[in-house]
Amino acid sequence: MKRNIFIFVPIAILFCVIGVYFGVQRHAPASPESLAVANLLTQDMPDASGKTSSLAQWKGKPLLVNFWATWCAPCVEEMPELNALQTEVAAKNIQIVGIGIDSADNIAKFAGKYKISYPLYVAGTGATALLRQFGNQSGGLPFTVLVGSDGQVKKMYLGSIKFNELRKDLASL
Incomplete structure (x- = not known):
């Protein structure tokens, strides 16, 4: 009988510890960045053509979200390469999304001119x-x-993108 106690008590303690661990993991607070993603995906925004769309359509998909403006020279410089990158990563189900900090008219003209x-x-x-x-x-x-x-x-980039680094990061998804 005593021998069984020495076997069952450590096993019971182990299962209690495992239960507490998973309970804490389940209720751990979300990071500010994951809350920002959740908030972003609740937004409805007009696209370059003026049609309002829900960003929730991108939920569950790997995303590269690029905040930019037509008056930002480094933003404009990287757009053609981002455009080419979208073609590369489309087969991997990765989506690039541009969020313009500009007027609808400026973004529409830009999108048409550069064929984004x-x-x-x-x-x-x-x-x-x-x-x-x-x-x-x-x-x-x-x-x-x-x-x-x-x-x-997974990662944030402030300033001009280093595309070799970005491709490595995308490959790790």
Whole structure:
């Protein structure tokens, strides 16, 4: 009988510890970045053509969210390469999404002129609040966020993208 107690008590303690661990993991607070992703995906925004769309359509999909503006020279410089990158990563089910901090008219003209193939949304000046939620307190542009299909921020890039680094990060998704 005593021998059985020495076997069952440690096993019971082990299962209690495992239960507590998973209970704490389940109720751990979400990171500010994951809350920012969740908030972003609740937004409805007009696209470059003026049609309002829900960003919830991208939930569960790996995303590269690029905050930009037509008046931001580094933003404009990286757009053609982002456009080419969208073609590369489409087969891997990765979506690039542009969030424009500009007027609808400027974004529409830009999209037409440069033939951008990925979705460009018009957030206007309201996008600065989104930037801050992601931790970009200065509101610097370009600002790009890599989001996994789990809705977690994998990496953030402030300033011009280094595309070799970005391709490595995308490959790790």
